[in-house]
Amino acid sequence: MPTASDFQEGLDHILQEAQRKGLPSIIMKAGDLHRQVGGYPGDHRMPVCCGVMRRNMKTGDTILDEPAKGTGANLVIRYKLPR
Secondary structure, three states: OOOHHHHHHHHHHHHHHHHHOOOOEEEEEHHHHHHHHOOOOOOOOHHHHHHHHHHOOOOOOEEEEOOOOOOOOOOEEEEEOOO
């Protein structure tokens, strides 16, 4: 099952690629990040995935969609670039 470090590495890679392309921001959905890292939907660690996504938020980042319980595949965050 993926660890917080696995989710962090996956998110770092996505952010670096978007920044390399010169994008002004990137929208990340928790379900998509978890699928890329692995283990979803079978053996999921969605709370860990969402926690990593939230901890990576900086000034200018925005939560676009949030599940009622705060963690779930539909958590969507816009990360402003460059980081």
